[in-house]
Amino acid sequence: MLEALKRVLLTFLLCLTLTLMFGLSFYYLPKNKPPGREVKEERVINLVESIRKKAKISEKIKVFALPGHLSVTAEIFRAKDNEIIILTGEELLGKWPDEALKGLFAHELAHFLLGHIGLVFKGNRDLEAEADAEVIKLVGKDALWSSLRNYMEDRIDRAEKVLQKKSKPSDKQQ
Numbered sequence: 001m002l003e004a005l006k007r008v009l010l011t012f013l014l015c016l017t018l019t020l021m022f023g024l025s026f027y028y029l030p031k032n033k034p035p036g037r038e039v040k041e042e043r044v045i046n047l048v049e050s051i052r053k054k055a056k057i058s059e060k061i062k063v064f065a066l067p068g069h070l071s072v073t074a075e076i077f078r079a080k081d082n083e084i085i086i087l088t089g090e091e092l093l094g095k096w097p098d099e100a101l102k103g104l105f106a107h108e109l110a111h112f113l114l115g116h117i118g119l120v121f122k123g124n125r126d127l128e129a130e131a132d133a134e135v136i137k138l139v140g141k142d143a144l145w146s147s148l149r150n151y152m153e154d155r156i157d158r159a160e161k162v163l164q165k166k167s168k169p170s171d172k173q174q
């Protein structure tokens with residue numbers, strides 16, 4: 001009888017220890033720090049702030065940039081400390097005019113507003129159309145046009161650079 005009680009008590013203690021360790025691991029795990037550099041340029045902060053206010057988003061929004069460019073223009077996600085992060089590339093930030101950045105940030109914030117954040121199928125055409133519709137409401141069709149035009153121009157620029165690289169060796173042979 002005493003042996004059985006001992007076993008129950010030990011099992012209970014073991015469970016308690018495991019639960020505590022599990023809980024503490026969450027507390028001590030490194031916080032989900034966004035990659036890249038936090039963008040502090042006034043131009044970018046002001047653009048995001050104006051859209052955030054218009055969209056009546058109360059959460060704090062930060063922009064982070066990775067060197068070069070992402071495979072997509074930008075991403076939006078929620079960091080562990082509940083901050084909303086827009087992640088984009090330095091190349092685009094340095095090159096795109098305000099109007100295009102406005103369209104881009106509005107598009108990402110629209111995904112957040114519509115609850116698309118964290119969805120794996122974000123590239124879904126219907127969801128993109130919903131986000132773009134929100135962009136038109138928030139910042140107008142010109143800003144949407146400007147962001148799409150700059151995105152396309154970047155793609156064509158990159159394609160042309162590939163062609164230039166490929167044509168160089170044969171030029172030397174001629």
Ligand SMILES: [Zn+2]
Pocket residue numbers: 107111122128131
């Ligand atoms: Zn999108």
